[in-house]
Amino acid sequence: MESLFGDLFDGTDGKTVKFADVILPVPIPKMFTYKIPKSLEDGVGIGFRVMVQFGSKKVLTGIIGKVHQKPPKEYEAKPILDVLDSYAIVNPLQIKFWAWMAEYYCCHIGEVMNAALPSGLKLSSESKIQLNPTYDTQTSPYPLDDREDVILQALATKSELSYEDCEQLLGVKSIHGIIKSLIIKEAIIVFEQVKDKYTPKVESRIRFCQPYVEDRKALESLFGDLSSKPKQEEILLKYLQEVPIYQNSDLNTRGLEKKVFADAGLSMSSLKTLIKNGVLEEYKLIISRFEEIKGNDETVVLSEEQNHAIEQIKGSFLEKQVILLHGITGSGKTEVYIKLIEEALESGSQVLLLLPEIALTTQIVARLQKVFGSKMGVYHSKHSDNERVEVWNGVISGKFSFVVGVRSSIFLPFDSLGLVIVDEEHESSYKQFDPAPRFHARDAAIMLSWLHQAKTLLGSATPSFESYYNARQKKYGYVQLNKRFGDAALPEYLLSDILVDKKKQLLKLDFTRIMREKIQEALNNQEQVLIFQNRRGYAPYISCEDCGWIPECEHCDVSLTYHQYSEEMRCHYCGFKEKVPKVCPACGSGKLAAVGLGTERIEESLSLLFPKARIARMDLDTTRSKYGYQRILEDFGAGNVDILVGTQMITKGLDFDKVTVVGILDADRILYFPDFRAGERAFQQITQVAGRAGRREKKGVVVVQTRKPDHFVFDQVIKADYKNFYVQDMTERQKFFYPPFVKLIKLSSRHKDYKIAEKAARHLHNLLHEVQVKKIMLGPEKGLIGKIKNQYIFESLVKLDKSGNAQAIFKQELRKILESMYANKEFRSVRIIVDVDPY
Template sequence: METLFGDQLEQSVASSGSFADIILPVPIPKMFTYKIPRSLKEEIGIGYRVIVQFGKKKILTGIVGKVHQKPPTAYDAKPILDVLESHASVNPVQIRFWAWMAQYYCCHIGEVMNAALPSGLKLSSESKIQLNPTFDPDTCAYPLDEREEVLLKALQKKEEMSFEDCESVLGIKSIHGIIKSLVIKEAVVVFEQVKEKYSPKVENRIRLTSNFVEDKSSLEKLFHEISTKPKQEEILLKYLQEVPVYRQAGLNKNGLEKKVLTDAGMSTSSLKTLIKNGVLEEFKIIVSRFEDEAGSDSPIVLTHKQLEAQVKIKEAFEKKHTVLLHGITGSGKTELYITLIQEALQGGSQVLMLLPEIALTTHMVSRLRQVFGSSMGVYHSKYSDNERVEVWNGLLSGKFSFVVGVRSSIFLPFDSLGLLIVDEEHESSYKQYDPAPRFHARDAAIMLAWLHQAKTLLGSATPSFESFYNARTDKYGYASLDKRYGEAQLPEFHLADMLIDKKKNLLKLDFTRLMREKIQEALVNQEQVLIFQNRRGYAPYVSCEDCGWIPECEHCDVSLTYHQFGEEMRCHYCGFREKVPHVCPGCGSSKISAVGVGTERIEESLSLLFPEARIARMDLDTTRSKYGYQRLLDDFGAGNVDILVGTQMITKGLDFDRVTVVGVMDADRILYFPDFRAGERAFQQITQVAGRAGRRGKKGHVVIQSRRPEQAIFHQIISGDYRNFYLQEMGERQRFFYPPFVKMIKVSTRHKDYKTAERAARHLHNLMAEIQVKKILLGPEKGLIGKIKNQYIFESVVKLDRSSHAQAHFKQELQQQLEALQAEKDFRSVRFIVDVDPY
């Protein structure tokens, strides 16, 4: 086995060596060495996908990480079974990036590979059986029953059979018991048939056979012959109408998509007759899953402020690899991005633009598509496996040189990346929490750009404190946009005191009088409203008014969220569902009511307060389908929705002309969260959602509802005083040792038994305390949510010195300690999860 963490990667071809180190999608820290069969020596190189056997039965897709002539000393090398392609799917820079990610985020390179490759490039296995060559029914020590004999006779005729084939032969639904019996009797061998998951999109097409194109008279004769067969005649006329071959004979080569004829209601039997008689021929072609769309050649006209920012960015790029663009909401950062992307593409470089999540991707992609057309690839999790593989292959083939995507797009096979843009770089959705690698896409993107010697532009109206700190300490370059684009004005803020309204009996269905008035004004003026509440569902929980009983998840230490649609309570951690009881299981009372406010309840309240308004909701429950976001945004953009209620999905990137009122339902809930970033995130979320109001000349209004409106943070948000807010918060962080002044690592211990989890956590905590680096060690404490999916959780938090030596040493020692702990009998079933930069 060889590690991948060296600076150099061999790039030799297989003809110079007999062994290959393969990266496998398993949680093991090293590569495995396999023997290269002589027949495959000319076909294998770095980054090729290969099929290998792992263990006794598993067949896995691996990536060749290194080719050499050194046999392994600890085990006999198995041969590589096959090569899956004629070119490398992964390049050496990607493998170096995977290696860095595994090292920095304390995980295994196989886990990084598993996250990096779209599942369409991995293999699926289908169990099959064949006769055991050594089996002799005459000498078999075990008797065979009737069904087993039938199956063996069928296998004598067919070389191999799938489980489904066996079920159809015997006419039964479950075959596993019979196959297990035959395996025990050594009559059959079970093996895995390996299949590629990716399949290209194939289109069936129709065209005239060549003799009818070359000779007009033969076609005229044909029309005369089929004049009594109107259905055949109709098909030919339709074809010639769609494909005018006599004006341009070359059009016949590509023919016509078959479904144009079938969807028009034409006779399929007549079409088959024309094909059978040699008039038409059917053929297949591989087509892209993405529609072709031309881009725009119109130049982007930048304002004076945008041109100033562009000059600053370019000047900073001459000295720095990374630049922070601090542009207020609505200042026109997108136009600036477009000009920088165009320049990079004209220089022959590839460009990657990262967006935090699908909601923002949907809106931004349509904007960028107008400029770059189908030369731009889009990569996100709502796309099918096959669509993602097409983007991957499109980069390899050169079809795409610019990709817009969410965090997983940093794993795409770029080979000449020149510019990497991270829009809304402060967003928490750039962080991958589960499974490993638990990376932050912004930080990983900066490393990816460094490996390519590319430039990174971070953009935000409310930068993360880490990025702003790096800009202030001259590690990053800095440029700002402090004016809104065009004639747009900043919105007017209003603070609404919920407690005062409640005392005066002015609070109706959780809406203050001020909020209701502003919404009514917008509706009267035929303008649109956004309402932000960072909790989905109808209400956070239900409770018994008599005894205080609150339903909790059976598998997690959390209360169940009430969803009125479906009349059920759900756990947002494990998916557990339960119907709302009619009586309290604690005291038998029927007084069970919803407590708190979720997006579903706000939607209902608005429909009662404003019955004439058209209301829609955007949260995880309403946007699960592939085009759920797009449909909602299209309806809102077309003016078919007056009020849009949403979670943080609506806080970023949305740009609609008619939105003049934004309401923040419960600002206190964002602010009072047990997290050192609570203030920073409250400032960011409220500022971002406020930025959706009044973006086209009309004055916007933002209403913030709070029980403590006198708090300083609200006045800093209203005045846009990011710098003073930053200085105030950073003073606290420096005093109590929080990022960016230290590096944080959280280590979680999980087990189904409470005492085992606690004991393992304390043992690991003591081992970490012995690592000789400058650090602060906190814990172990029961997790904020102490149980998830029947696993008890204990957490230790490490605050490390920021020096790269301290970090590398601690991580290396920690990995060794975890491997030793997992080898102990008492802790083999314990899960240890390391999360670097966890918050």
């Protein structure tokens, strides 16, 4: 970090500052120096958001990373166009965190900034056109066609038009060709209208003008004057009913929402008349998009084991910065978190609680809001841009001292973090795959804590092997919770052999006999069922029974997933979709059949097997809307759904009293995925989804459908023997050099031309092979999915020695090699992706 960003915070202060180094949201490995105009000198500093020109046409939002007096040597500094805020929206610790992330994950600080800032804090620019003042129709050598003439006539009456205006004017879908022609003919000028995207929520309110508040007789006289105008009188009476100003005149200051009168069916024209006559006044008030919630100050009752765990955690924090809380499913980790959060907030520190999925936030947020009320903020991608900006600003202002969020919440502007909790720390959802920075939120959170000199608590029933390894090596503290809260029993496991049932003809619509019986038993007892299948859609693919044809994506090397509800086949990588053919395009046969199981097909099968059951599905397709997760979970929690079918989003964090049966339909698919973590992930997913069953007094049942019931992973899951499973798997990892014994870096070369992609990958691989550090290099090989979005992919995998400075040296050399690759004309168009800790 020192080499790239070591002098980030040096610089002078005061009125002599003339230059600012600005971080821009572009993939370039440096900051750009801009001149600070005299008029702006008093209003800028580190962390201020500024508007700058980049290149000849672009206007970008930047963040000042350094202030100084040194002009750049390579170019003439352009002036900062404007300062966008009256205070710094980013603090120096954040910039230091961005710099670490850029260094560690081999990307650019501008890419980190782009990921960190909510969209509402970035400027948007809209292309507009205006008439060229030097253009003359009579003297121009270029003739205009009819459509161009229409646009110029419109510009004669309007000073400017947006691209959208032009499209509506001509009734065309794309205007770009016409605009380009008019630019060539020098008839128009294109310019960018730049605007700040964030808009505060404004509420119109009504209140009495001051004379009527101060003088009661004036009000009585007013009512006498309005005796013949009952509609106006009704409005005043409504106001006084809602705002009793003569009991407390201060209430008039805030007044009453304007919509209250409309909702009551009162005359809006009469309200306007009262405002016009100076009786009432209308004013605007900026309000929060989040409703005020009062915490109920309820004391969380803890078990003896939970209290003991808290004391252990606090004791370990005296020596260790990071602690792993290994608590079995249903052991009450959330209550432990609440107690620790309360104590951290009481000490004046800020707290961040990370969750892996938005689905988790619905239940846990409702629980936490009962305790912490409105001092708790929630930050995730289902919130609008404006809502995320409000949380951002709320952290700066101190309104939110505690935030619950998904991985992006590590970028919030904390200035005094005391505690970071990473719940379900093993979850793969914490890893950002695209675009850069390709960070892991758990690891980044640990660094964030270190920068703030805060503490980190990692919680999981099935810890990642890396975290458990660090705990066994005494790098992390380690605390266990071995009992379910309230002495709820761990679920009973039943392994159901698919092949045996198939031979005996007991398999019905992909459900084994045991699975059907246990679901029916739960329904008879008015209990609930969770069915887990980690594949959305109706079926993985369609196949021709005669010739074996399988439809594939035109742009990616994957089969298309069949979605019955919309009668189409979709690619889950690029979004390509097409209608299901009536006959096989290869041989003309009409025998097209769906192969495999998706959540949509399971939902249909269940409705046929249990026609009276109320069934819902929770996957990416059913939860696209803002409150999609919430609605489904509320229905399930209220008992309006008997069977919930879902992907991995149902495997964690959900806590429902009436769930007694959990079904896992295709456990083999998790076990045999081509990944060195396949066994670890299978153990985690099966244990986690099983943990949703029987969380109260009744013991739950978990039915696992498999073709390999004798697989050792099932044996370890049933015994809940995490330690023995860990020891077995780690022996293999050490033998074949996989994490946590080495550091992995994956390098992908992508190009639309197969040969160029392959050549670039081999050239890169050979250059990296020469780097003098202890390492193992694999590849380059065609990617597991060899083509995505018309780009061919070749991959190399580097296994780096973890000791010494091998990582730092390798990353330094990698930067130089990538610069040389991009300077090479042959490889300039190749996209090279560096992914640190890729799996």
